[in-house]
Amino acid sequence: MPLVLTLKPGERVIMAGAVIKNGSSVAHLQIENQVTLLREKDILTEGEATSPCKKIYLAVQLMYIGDGLTAELAQVYWDLVRDVLAAAPSTNDLISEISAYIVDSDFYPALKVAKKLISYEEELIRHVSKLG
Secondary structure (H helix, E strand, C coil), X not given: CCEEEEECCCCEEEECCEEEECCCCCEEEEECCCCCEEEHHHCCCHHHCCCHHHHHHHHHHHHHHCCCCCHHHHHHHHHHHHHXXXXXXXXXXXXXXXXXXXXXXXXXHHHHHHHHHHHHHHHHHXXXXXXX
């Protein structure tokens, strides 16, 4: 079943590794095969990855849009996971879910859970800020 993608004016999307930017009007694309696809609202740049959980998301994003779980990305990911779990053991369930998807090379669902991890991290930071 084809996916119909509606792009807002100027919106970017990563499709099959290519960054595509829409022109000045709304565009409707029909994707007729399986392809890696990431909308602009879900793209995190290296400069925006300013927290440990955002860096985990970035690593998973690179796996999804790139060559999968390379040795380099595996090292980065597992180092980040170790540090986050040491600092916030309560992230274990989310990180375990992300890791299971990664081991199965199912990167898009891993990204969705990594987004939840970022929200949880922000919640923890807000809570700590209230205490201080």
